[in-house]
Amino acid sequence: MVQTYGVARDTAAEPSTSRSESSALLGGDRDTTIKRTQAPREGHASFASCVSNLMNTIIGSGMLTFPMAMASSGIIPGIITCLFSGGVAAFGLYLLSLCATKTQHRRSSFFAVSQLTFPKAAVFFDAAIAIKCFGVSISYLIIIKGLMPNVVASLYHDLTSEDTNPPEWALDERNWLIIFMFILVPLAFLRRLDSLRHTSYVALFSVIYLVAIVIRCYVWPLKGMPTRGEVHLIHFTPSFVSNFPVQVFAYTCAQNLFPIYNEVFANTQERMNLVIGTAIGTATVTYEVIAILGYLTFGSLVGPNIIAMYPATSLFIAVGQLAIVVLVLFSYPLQVLPCRNCLDKVFHFGQVQPTKTVTDGEESEENDTLTDDDEHANTDMTPLKHTLLTSAIVGFGFFTAFLVDDLRIVLSFVGSTGSTTISFILPGLFYWKLTRDDASASRRLNLAALLLALYGCCIFVFCLGFNIYRVMYPIQPGK
Secondary structure (H helix, E strand, O other), X not given: OOOOXXXXXOHHHOOHHXXXXXXXXXXXXXXXXXXXXXXXXXXXXXXXXXXXXXXXXXXXXHHHHHHHHHHOOOHHHHHHHHHHHHHHHHHHHHHHHHHHOOOOOOOOOHHHHHHHOOHHHHHHHHHHHHHHHHHHHHHHHHHHHXXXXXXXXXXXXXXXXOOOOOOHHHHOHHHHHHHHHHHHHHHHOOOOOHHHHHHHHXXXXXXXXXXXXXXXXXXXXXXXXXXXXXOOOOOOOOHHHHHHHHHHHHOOOHHHHHHHHHHEOOOOHHHHHHHHHHHHHHHHHHHHHHHHHHHHHHHHHXXXXXXXXXXXXXXXXXXXXXXXXXXXXXXXXXXXXXXXXXXXXXXXXXXXXXXXXXXOOEEEEXXXXXXXXXXXXXXXXXXXXXXXXXXXXXXXXXXXXXXXXXXXXXXXXXXXXXXXXHHHHHHHHHHHHHHOOOOOOOXXXXXXXXXXXXXXXXXXXXXXXXXXXXXXXXXXOOO
């Protein structure tokens, strides 16, 4: 689904009252205190809108690999790990919503919370978001590369009614990757992508259509379906360790929790809990349906991209594959934008602009580390820097997708690094640091937050190490 990460807004259009100066006389004291005040913000987003946006962030390319994740453990462990991953992700979002209440009114963000907890750690969450966005962008290119030959083959037979195959060049997946880069490169260089928010409708259609394909092909198999492999209730394979981070990746949406908290009408904790529970619950049901029926359809022979497993001779399947292609096509620049802006902050970490405050008539300079601007906004990047960073992201992403065919490998690395950091490590550490000295805070919840961060660290180290080992020493297919 479409994943957004705080698209840059035009700060020039904001009223100057957001940084107005005011003075107050306390009793007969003539001392005047001039301080910065921020314009009050009110949320106008509806409950349905917030749930939809969070779901659009959650349900993405990760859903295509859930049947393979289930094949690595069996049906029962697969169902349990899917529920467990969703529950842990929901707990991380809950902690972030609690942290948001400690920031300025409706101005919460990872950056704002980090300034209250670990100011020097801001570079790490920017790096984590950059890694995740870069990995997601690569997964989109791999999906396009893998699906387009099937789409072309199906449409060619249906539209021409010929028994011959399409031209050989049209069946070469790398050719399609090169062709689509001519479309993606101009989109990736855009500074603001507000118009692409309408792709949410395409995203919703793609998910519903994919679920329909999985159900239909399990109940009424199509002609030309591959032979089903073995199906087990419990059957752990060495692939389980590398596939588990894929489920972590599939639930990652923490980057949009703060914007939703800022925008939702009446952002009480009860309403935020309902938003989180509804979005995670719907995603979990969707993943379970795709994983179970996809695994029952193909068994142990299921591939890393479930939609690519279905025969290309059916127009019904071709439409679904084409919908996925269109979805990731317009979602690609939505990953490049935050990746570019986060990398800019990583490379310039520690450089803050001094601002002036006035106390008792004397001016002093202090670091203005917490600004009104979104921490991922791209308002002052020079054209040269913008061009270099965008070229590097698109270039490295293209060559990686050109050489790598296994979608699971990409999602495993992204899930064990960027997704784990955003979903588990940072929420746990932030809440633990904010409440460890607060006598009114729950000690059990504080301990649970610390355990969540430790759990994330374990997933990060163990699964990342196993993924590296697997790349160096590949496991035989079917293992």
